[in-house]
Amino acid sequence: MIDFTISTTSFENGATLPMEQVLNAHGCTGSNISPDLKWENPPYGTKEYALIVHDPDAPVLNGWYHWIVLNIPLEKTSFKKGEKIMPPMVETGTSFSDIKGYGGACPPIGHGIHHYNFTIYALSKPLDDGVKKLSPVEIERKVKENSIKSATLYAIYQR
Numbered sequence: 783m784i785d786f787t788i789s790t791t792s793f794e795n796g797a798t799l800p801m802e803q804v805l806n807a808h809g810c811t812g813s814n815i816s817p818d819l820k821w822e823n824p825p826y827g828t829k830e831y832a833l834i835v836h837d838p839d840a841p842v843l844n845g846w847y848h849w850i851v852l853n854i855p856l857e858k859t860s861f862k863k864g865e866k867i868m869p870p871m872v873e874t875g876t877s878f879s880d881i882k883g884y885g886g887a888c889p890p891i892g893h894g895i896h897h898y899n900f901t902i903y904a905l906s907k908p909l910d911d912g913v914k915k916l917s918p919v920e921i922e923r924k925v926k927e928n929s930i931k932s933a934t935l936y937a938i939y940q941r
Contacts, residue, residue: 828905
């Protein structure tokens with residue numbers, strides 16, 4: 783059986799996140815451009831995908847959600863670097879109240895290494911419209927409840 787995978791050419795899995803993917807706000811000086819992402823070999827029964835970018839090391843309850851994309855159609859298997867999300871896909875609320883869409887890394891100064899997990903979920907059924915109005919933690923719970931399989935790649939960053 784071939785594994786469900788996610789990859790990028792923007793950084794090596796486990797390496798330091800490039801400045802291109804670092805936030806340009808809140809004291810950080812990156813470019814805030816989402817990386818290219820490609821996923822392959824979805825499991826049988828996949829109806830759509832969801833993407834969640836999460837920093838579990840953030841010093842807040844449940845970590846920090848940097849990007850959530852729902853309703854990714856089955857035929858969509860990649861995002862280009864900096865791609866604008868178009869319907870039927872939906873970007874939902876993240877931990878940034880003032881940033882719509884991708885919000886790059888910007889951990890607190892001196893807080894140590896943070897891990898940025900880019901996880902694609904293969905879902906067994908489309909999520910209902912009400913999910914996009916939930917908090918990031920609740921969205922992640924609903925996504926995981928409907929996930930057949932997931933694939934993750936990560937990068938690290940510290941200030």
